[in-house]
Amino acid sequence: MAHPSLTRRARRSALIVAGSLAAACGGSEPPPPTPDPPQVALTVPASIISDDKLQVIVTVSGCEGGSTLNVNDRETLLRTFPHSGGTMTLTLERNDIPYATAGLAANLSLNAVATCSDGRTNRSQPAPVSYFPVQRRIVEPQNAGQVVTDHFVIDGTSANPTFLGCGVPPTEISTLYRVNLSGKVTGTVGMPIACTPETVITERNPISGKRWVWTPNVGAFAVDADLRITARTTTDIGPTQLTVLPGGDAIIVNRIDEVRRLSHNPDGTSESVAEVKWLYAPTTLESVIAPPLVRADGLILIASLGTGPDASRTDVTVTELYAGETGEQGAGGTARAAYKLRTFARNERLPLGAFNDTGNTLFLGLQLGSEQSQVIACAANQDECEGARLQWTSPALPVPLAHILYHPGASRLVAVGQQRVWFLDASGQIRNRDNRSIDANGALNVLQVLRRPNSPELFLLNAPARGLDGAPTLPNEIVAVDQTSGGEARELFRHQVVGSLGGAIDPEGRLWVRTGFDVVQTLPLSDYRRYRP
Secondary structure, three states: OOOOOOOHHHHHHHHHHHHHHHHHHHHOOOOOOOOOOOEEEEEOOOOEEEEOEEEEEEEEEOOOOOEEEEEEEOOEEEEEEEEOOEEEEEEEEHHHOOOOOOOEOEEEEEEEEEEEOOOOEEEOOOEEEEEEEOOEEEOOOOOOOOOOOOOOEEEEOOOOEEEEEEEOOOOOOOEEEEEOOOOOEEEEEEOOOOOOOOOEEOOOOOOOOOEEEEEOOOEEEEEOOOOOEEEEOOOOOOEEEEEEOOOOOEEEEEOOOOEEEEOOOOOOOOOOEOOEEEEEOOOOEEEEOOOOEEOOOOOEEEEEEEEOOOOOEEEEEEEEEOOOOOOOOOOOOOEEEEEEEEEEEOOOOOOEEEEOOOOOEEEEEEEOOOOOEEEEEEEOOOOOOOHHHEEEEOOOEOOOEEEEEEEOOOOEEEEEEOOEEEEEOOOOOEOEHHHOOEEOOOOOEEEEEEEOOOOOOEEEEEEOOOOOOOOOOOOOEEEEEEEOOOOOEEEEEEEEOOOOEEEEEOOOOOEEEEEOOEEEEOOOHHHHHHHOO
């Protein structure tokens, strides 16, 4: 049967449908799929970095022809870089970094955002890092271990220093090392005493050119600039305190509180026993409570506890000793005068002591009840620290004191608790910023105070508590303390590392810090003040 003919409209509709079906069957190409976003990854060399710059490693893939890369701290843009693709190391300068208002070190969460030329973009996962800005970093020589020993001192200038410190190599012979700026050992000498974390190396004496190296309760020796040992103690002298006289001899207090003057053996060229020029050991002396002080007139001041009015009490006495220098009146080691300042019951916690730089004041750290303490300042050249001879009494401090010391560069008495530090002025008032102590972080203890006599700043080295066996620990935090224009002590910066650190101040006043295996020279303190006004 024949079909009826189609109307014109029906025929047109059929053609349109047919055309649509033809297109669906491949008559033209579909639109291309949307390209994937680029892949971005950012990594940092370490979680804690102290360097003159902060380098990050960024990998970008999926951007043909390169991309623009923003490196951010969280949502804050730090710097924009061009990126040609693949893996690149990018450098953030220290002025790119936003520093903290507390602690100064920047605790960053870095991420990278890549934007392709066609507008596609993506962000990396965050990479946490703590960054502390320094002047320069000396990296440990390959497979050579630490650049310097755990503890060290510095000879030379800030531009060309050498580092001096002791260590114990696999031979187990305690050794004194000199290391140059490249980390190369340029001199060694075997030590006649044990090197421990508590070993002290004194400043180089300007007249003798020597240093004294001593380990508490073990021994001491004098060493010249060529690492020649010219004098050493005998094995029965375990020094607990050591002060260097202007000519280079040492005043040593030993374990049983005898006071000796030991010669550095000025004509010696090889190791020999130090000549004992005199011994001061009266039966009334029971314990020396402050490092001996050499006064400008050449007399040596000894602050000690000794025989009191009866067996239950003890006196604090300041004794002026003749040093025995050439031309000095009186025989060396004999007393010119003695002053009894205070009497304490022996069942009390006995006082700590420290002289000021001139020796006219003896500070006594007193332990009070309820785990509190305070400091008093006594005239050191008069009997009875009462009335006008009691120069001041500090406010009560809320912890027992571990030690006290006078810092002449700031004209401050520094009162150190196990974890907290206060600064007292010439009237005994607390001069910490906002009246708050400067504290070691967390469970750390204040181990050491670094300072130079002509500079107001000082540095606290904080370490974990000693182990159950009493073995000393190494610090892992350093805190710089300076003074505001109003004379208040404040924290300038704080840096903590994984592992351990050590610090020393060079003759020009610049701080160097061992951070793990490497050594850094910190910025001038004025730069840190600029970062943290």
